Amino acid sequence: MTPRGPGSRPLRRLRVLRVPALLSAQHAPLAATVGVLIALFAACAIAFPGFLSPGVARNLLVGNAVLGLVCVGMTFVIISGGIDLSVGAAIGFSCILVASLVQQGWHPLPAFGVALAIGTAGGAATGALIHRFALPPFLVTLAGMFCYRGCALMVSERSITIRHPFHRTLSEWASGPVPPAVVLFVVVALAGWLVARWTRFGRDVYALGGGEESARLMGVRVAAVRVRVYAISGLCAALAGVATTLTTGAGNATSGHLYELDAIAAVVIGGTPLAGGAGSILGTVAGVLIFGLIQEAMPHAGVTNSWWFRIAVGGLLLAFVLLQRAVESRGRR
Amino acid sequence: MRDAARASLRAFGRAAPAAAAVGLLLAFNAAFTPGFFDLTTVEGRLAGSTVDVLNRGAVVVLLALGMAIVIATGGVDLSVGAVMAIAGATAATLAARHGVNAWSAIAAAVAVGAAAGSFNGALVAGAGVQPIVATLVLMVAGRGAAQLLTGGQIVTFNDPVLNFLDAGFIAGAPMPVLIAAAALALSLLLTRGTALGLFIEAAGDNERAARLAGVRVRAVKAAAYVLCGAAAAVAGLLAASDIRAADANNAGLYLELDAILAAVLGGTALRGGRFSLFGAALGALFIQGLTTTLYLHDVSPNATLVVKAAAVLAVCLAASERVRAWIKHRSRP
Numbered sequence: 001m002t003p004r005g006p007g008s009r010p011l012r013r014l015r016v017l018r019v020p021a022l023l024s025a026q027h028a029p030l031a032a033t034v035g036v037l038i039a040l041f042a043a044c045a046i047a048f049p050g051f052l053s054p055g056v057a058r059n060l061l062v063g064n065a066v067l068g069l070v071c072v073g074m075t076f077v078i079i080s081g082g083i084d085l086s087v088g089a090a091i092g093f094s095c096i097l098v099a100s101l102v103q104q105g106w107h108p109l110p111a112f113g114v115a116l117a118i119g120t121a122g123g124a125a126t127g128a129l130i131h132r133f134a135l136p137p138f139l140v141t142l143a144g145m146f147c148y149r150g151c152a153l154m155v156s157e158r159s160i161t162i163r164h165p166f167h168r169t170l171s172e173w174a175s176g177p178v179p180p181a182v183v184l185f186v187v188v189a190l191a192g193w194l195v196a197r198w199t200r201f202g203r204d205v206y207a208l209g210g211g212e213e214s215a216r217l218m219g220v221r222v223a224a225v226r227v228r229v230y231a232i233s234g235l236c237a238a239l240a241g242v243a244t245t246l247t248t249g250a251g252n253a254t255s256g257h258l259y260e261l262d263a264i265a266a267v268v269i270g271g272t273p274l275a276g277g278a279g280s281i282l283g284t285v286a287g288v289l290i291f292g293l294i295q296e297a298m299p300h301a302g303v304t305n306s307w308w309f310r311i312a313v314g315g316l317l318l319a320f321v322l323l324q325r326a327v328e329s330r331g332r333r
Numbered sequence: 334m335r336d337a338a339r340a341s342l343r344a345f346g347r348a349a350p351a352a353a354a355v356g357l358l359l360a361f362n363a364a365f366t367p368g369f370f371d372l373t374t375v376e377g378r379l380a381g382s383t384v385d386v387l388n389r390g391a392v393v394v395l396l397a398l399g400m401a402i403v404i405a406t407g408g409v410d411l412s413v414g415a416v417m418a419i420a421g422a423t424a425a426t427l428a429a430r431h432g433v434n435a436w437s438a439i440a441a442a443v444a445v446g447a448a449a450g451s452f453n454g455a456l457v458a459g460a461g462v463q464p465i466v467a468t469l470v471l472m473v474a475g476r477g478a479a480q481l482l483t484g485g486q487i488v489t490f491n492d493p494v495l496n497f498l499d500a501g502f503i504a505g506a507p508m509p510v511l512i513a514a515a516a517l518a519l520s521l522l523l524t525r526g527t528a529l530g531l532f533i534e535a536a537g538d539n540e541r542a543a544r545l546a547g548v549r550v551r552a553v554k555a556a557a558y559v560l561c562g563a564a565a566a567v568a569g570l571l572a573a574s575d576i577r578a579a580d581a582n583n584a585g586l587y588l589e590l591d592a593i594l595a596a597v598l599g600g601t602a603l604r605g606g607r608f609s610l611f612g613a614a615l616g617a618l619f620i621q622g623l624t625t626t627l628y629l630h631d632v633s634p635n636a637t638l639v640v641k642a643a644a645v646l647a648v649c650l651a652a653s654e655r656v657r658a659w660i661k662h663r664s665r666p
Contacts, residue, residue: 008544083465085590129646133653136603138409138465142590143645150638265473273464306479314474318507321456321466329461 007165028327029271030046030283032320037286040293047301056296062174064292065181066091066240066247067262068285072192072237073123074263075284079196080229081209081276082130086122086144087237087263091256093152094119094241099160099251108167116238117189123234127227127241145260152253159252171249181243188239193281203227209276238240265313266291269320273328290316347600348612350651354598355615358622366629378504382625390583390621392417392585394614395568396592397599398520403612404596406557407537407605408457408464408582413592415475416449416562417585424570425579428492435494443566449453449475450562454555472589488504489578499574507619509571516564517614524610533557537605591620598648620644 015253044051070087077084094115101111126144130137162171173180196202204225207215216222237256244255265275270287294312298304361370362382369630372381372613396413403410424442433441449471501508522528533542536550544550565585573579597603599612600618623644629638650656 004542096630132655133650134655135649135653136485139594139597139603139645139649142594143649144644145590145642146645149641150642152636153635153638154633164470209441254538261469261473264469268469270465274463275628307477308486310472310477311481314477315469317466317473318470321462321470 005087013117027119029273029278029320030280030286032323033269033271033283033286033290036292036316037293040290042299043294044297044300047299050301060180060289060292060296061182061185062179062247063177063295064288065185066243067266067291068185068288069188069236069240069243070256070259070263071266071284071288072188073277074267075206075270075272075281076192076196076229077137077233078264078267078274079209079274079276079279080226081212082127082226082229083141083264084123084144084230085138085141085217085260086126086148087233087240088256088259088261089145089148089152090119090122090234091236091241092253093148093155093246094238095244095255096160096251096253098242098245099162100155102162102164102167103160108162108164108170110141110260112242115242116235119219119234119238119241120231121234122238124227124231126234127230128223130230131223131226149253156251156253158248161250167245168249170246174247180202180246184239184243188236189281189285198279201225201228206277209278211277222275234324248314254268262291262313265317269313269316271320271324273324300302347607347609348615349600350598350648351612351615351619354648355622357527358619358626364624366626369626369629371626374505378507382629383509384507386622386625387510387513388507389509389625390618391513391567391572393588393591393595393617394513395516395564395571396588396594396611397617398516398594398610399564400524400589400609401596401599401601402476402524402533402557403464403561404593404603405533405537405605405608406554407540408554408557408573409468409593409603410450410453410558410561410565411465411468411589412449412453412471412475413561413565413568414587414589415472415479415583416446417572417588418476418479418579419449419482420446420566420569421424421573421579422479422488422581422586424495425488425490425573426482428495429488429490435492438495439498439570441561442570446562446564446566446569447559448562450559450565451555451593453560453562457558458551458554476581477492479579479584483579483581484580485578487578491577495570495574496577497574499571512567512571513614516567517610520560520610525527529553529556530608534607538607591617594645594648597652635653644646 050056070091074084074087096189097115097118098108098111101114102108122144122176126140129135132205139178162168162203170180196205204215205222207218208222208225208229212222240259245251266287267284268274268277268287268291270283270285272283291313294316295309298309366382368634369382372379374380396417400410400413420442421568423445424438427438427441428435453468453471456462456470457464460467498508498512503511510580524533531544532548532553534545535548536553540550568588569584595616596613597609598616599609599614601613620641623640624637627640628634632640
């Protein structure tokens, strides 16, 4: 036990000295995630000849850029102590909206803008509802999920192919050296990491997840933080929808099916506990890559049945949850 | 004895919002849906819109009963949809592929559901993992396991006993309605006829206080998940019997959300501590009643999703203490 005193200088110096210990306790989940990622990659590289090819790395990124985009927003929500079940349906909605607007003669860019604006506004509204009336995020975002999916199917039940020269050019880049979805993912993940790690807003998000009452007492504007967190998640989901139109060249109302589940799983595997107050975007990126790596490794291992993938992800989730639990109870002791 | 009577009276009081919602729905149908209350007998079997609501609502009633008990202990079970798929796959593969007697197949399916529940219970009560994460593991992996059982195919069966579960009727009443009613009666007897209900509420309301008062909180929690898993298995059997097949991909998809919604609508507090099984059943019937009513009025199923979203929000707002306080504040001059 160290003596506590308001603003005592020696204490602060003491804390600096204890940084390594703090690092190891706080970052154990992140270290485990990165460790698993590296071990998994190494194992695949050794076991499967030809795994270390640019093609595989490319698949890894292209195949998971959309999920990764959603995960960045989801990480913010989960760190703040919430959850967002609406992201999968939001992908479907923004995806079909863009396709439908372009079909009606819009230029893709303003169509993207409309989709992103609606996603952000929807997220902000969700956050406002959750905060203003102290509603459970689980149920409010569930309503959001029903709403988005219903609206998406009302726009069009059938898939709409996007025929616009500008969009086609972007889509063709998807098979080129710099796929736009991957660029989007990398940029958003980097921005998310910077915001979470180095800005006041980022610290406020962690504080809110650590405990709403104490955050408020610390002077965090809880309402604004919560609204922004869900707005970010909505924006990321809308971006994921836009990215989906770029990779598939079409809009489909059922896109993003079960993505909310995959995103939560990837974020938890990435070392962010669902209890909130901890975690990192870097961990989430590692979680998404682990997710993709398992998917990529399965055909190499001769497993073509998709169900083993779900079972493997479930098993990994279980391992990480138990690990987090062990770290938690050790920290408490 | 008087305490028990008072407790069950209070439990009925909690169901008041759900009862009011069902009442409103019935009043709407009495006014605007011609023939909604007509009952006919087709080949000795009751038929009509009300019977249809009860019949189709049976699956969610079963899930909501288990879910209400789990939520009352301060938990949540996200895996019920996946458990439905596993139970259906178990019964169908045993009966159709291995020639197992239908009764044994049913028993095996329920046992598998209870086993899944005890897995969840062990994680939550034994390892102390947050319920939403603990049950996420099976939610992710469960469908994979179900597909593993069926070999990724839809396993069809034609067994008189298994078919009877959904299509059969006794004294004019369809089997699903009878099964759901029996489950409601049994669970009411179990929780309100014994002290178990009190233990569940104590464990969910204040775990520490309950433990100090001598309640075996861990055992109570684990038992709640086992009951929920078994109920989900029965629901899975009904769903499989309905289509005479086990569809591991789609059986019970998103029904965990309906079940949580029904339980909360029925007056079970999402943070635990109090529950109403009667209310949960009413909540489930409200959801089905809403769907059927909209269907009868030729509203597209997509718009139904949006109406459902509005209903979720309305229910949340009605249950929110902050909204009540606000209204009270407003109504005072």
